[in-house]
Amino acid sequence: MKNLKNMKRLKPRRIANKIMSRLLKGNDLIILLGARQVGKTSIMHLLMNRLLQREKIKKNRVFYFDLEDMNLLEVVNRGVEEFIAFLEASGADLKGRCFVFLDEIQYMENPSNFLKILVDHHKEISLVVSGSSSFSIKTKFKDSLAGRKRIFEIYPLDFGEFIEFKDRKELAGFWNTGNWEKARFFEGDFLRYFEEYVIFGGLPRVSLLPTREEKIEYLKDVVNSYIKKDIKDLFRIDNPYAFNRTIKLLALHAGNSINFANLTTICGISRHTFERYLFILENSFILKLITPFYSNKIKEVAKMPKLYFMDTGIRNIITGDLNSLEGRRDSGSLVENSVFLMLLTGKGPLDEIYYWRTKAGAEMDFVLKGEGERLQGYEVKYRPFKEAKITRSTRSYINKYSPDLTCICTKNFYQDEINMDLMGFSGLNNKSKLVFLPAFFLSKGNIFCHCKS
Structure with a gap:
């Protein structure tokens, strides 16, 4: 579990707005699918920041767990009762609505059964989970959560986001709105950034590395x-x-x-x-x-x-x-x-x-x-x-x-x-x-x- 106080300043991702809207609407299980390093964890932290800062959710109702940590993985693999006990021991206030983020659930032995029990019997917990293998997750989920989960596929940055990560918000604004009348004056900048985007791709971390x-x-x-x-x-x-x-x-x-x-x-x-x-x-x-x-x-x-x-x-x-x-x-x-x-x-x-x-x-x-x-x-x-x-x-x-x-x-x-x-x-x-x-x-x-x- 990570300390929310130490989360670094995060760059915005457009899909985070769609996920947040869905998260606040109801208790559907939210699943983020995508390759490693496309920003799933950062999006989770963006969502947590918004819950804490905009929605004024108390810190003891927002929790993040990285299941690459073998100790945490062992806890969730023991079952829902053990996980609830662990949440309470970690200071969770389960009397009101809690938001729990589970990262890399493909490592769980039986995520389908675990998450189904949480969704069915713990309405006070809203779940956001992520995974890096569509096949692994789909086969482990079977059909037990049909109609009660919402899947968001997370891709590398689109070119507009790539420009935003370069702190060129004015160019990103022209791109997003299709304003060629203004964008044409910055054709050289667009071409330079586009070549970098084509050669080095859109992984968020890559776009921020200087050399x-x-x-x-x-x-x-x-x-x-x-x-x-x-x-x-x-x-x-x-x-x-x-x-x-x-x-x-x-x-x-x-x-x-x-x-x-x-x-x-x-x-x-x-x-x-x-x-x-x-x-x-x-x-x-x-x-x-x-x-x-x-x-x-x-x-x-x-x-x-x-x-x-x-x-x-x-x-x-x-x-x-x-x-x-x-x-x-x-x-x-x-x-x-x-x-x-x-x-x-x-x-x-x-x-x-x-x-x-x-x-x-x-x-x-x-x-x-x-x-x-x-x-x-x-x-x-x-x-x-x-x-x-x-x-x-x-x-x-x-x-x-x-x-x-x-x-x-x-x-x-x-x-x-x-x-x-x-x-x-x-x-x-x-x-x-x-x-x-x-x-x-x-x-x-x-x-x-x-x-x-």
Whole structure:
């Protein structure tokens, strides 16, 4: 249990507001899921600070436990009665509402039963728990808490948060609201921060480290301690060499579709083992797969998934390349990976991200399918533009699906309110829009607003 007096000043995270709203509404169990070092513990401390300072909850009603501490883990594994006795011995006032934060619950032997009893029989306790393995937690939870838990997935910083962590609140404000008229005067700053974001990723601690050497050292430690050790131990991987080789190969293929036959041959493992490794890495929040969007299986790709890493810094440290974007052969796929992460953090709860490709070679990097069959397409072209021009692939996609929005993600070119008739389109629905935005300027404030009726 940590002393709340010694908590350091914490940087804000947008998702903390959503979690706090849910926490204050009722007694649902709140679960924070995400990879190590994405900020789950810091978010817990943010919530505790707000409870103490804004909500004026007394200190003897707010408790935090790190279950990596073997002594604390032993207490919770003994059962609810022992834990309640421990709370009371620690000074908890259980006569009123208490807020208990349990960090890294995947280490518990039976978290499902433990938390179910607390939720069912101790209404005075509001629980917030965190975990670093989606699969481990889901399998241990089974269905016993159906309808009584709320899961929040915690991702690395989005680009707006990254800028805020750099104490450039004015730039973050332009980004959040989509105010290009003001943001354009700071294009150089945005590009500089965006390159750092793409190369070193969005882990909160990395963004705060002052030197390149410190960032690299920290990322190496995360890869070695979490991916190569914790995940290996948690999932009982018996061939670490093949697992690590697979991780590196997948990192080199980030932004590309997966050819299972080719990759399994290169790795020297069976397809079953390869798919198991993919499953483990996706459920440990290291990478994410997206599937094709299609309406015609004969002409369009329908099966082969694409993969993206959940943090580009982690991806780059695995490949051993943290050079600047200029001159890199993989600069396009790296920026594409960052655009994917922006879409992932900005999309609505019912939105799904796909990619589109025809067997003739036409492609749209991302298709966002929302409520009411709304479609948005995103094509990453990270280079300077002098005027609004689109590729044959983009034209093919727009003609086939008449999406509500098509966005070309450029290096620094901005243009919206484009006349679709002048671009050579006819017969589209009246709501179909085409915009060109710098990749660094993708945010909920300037993208998703284009799709409003």
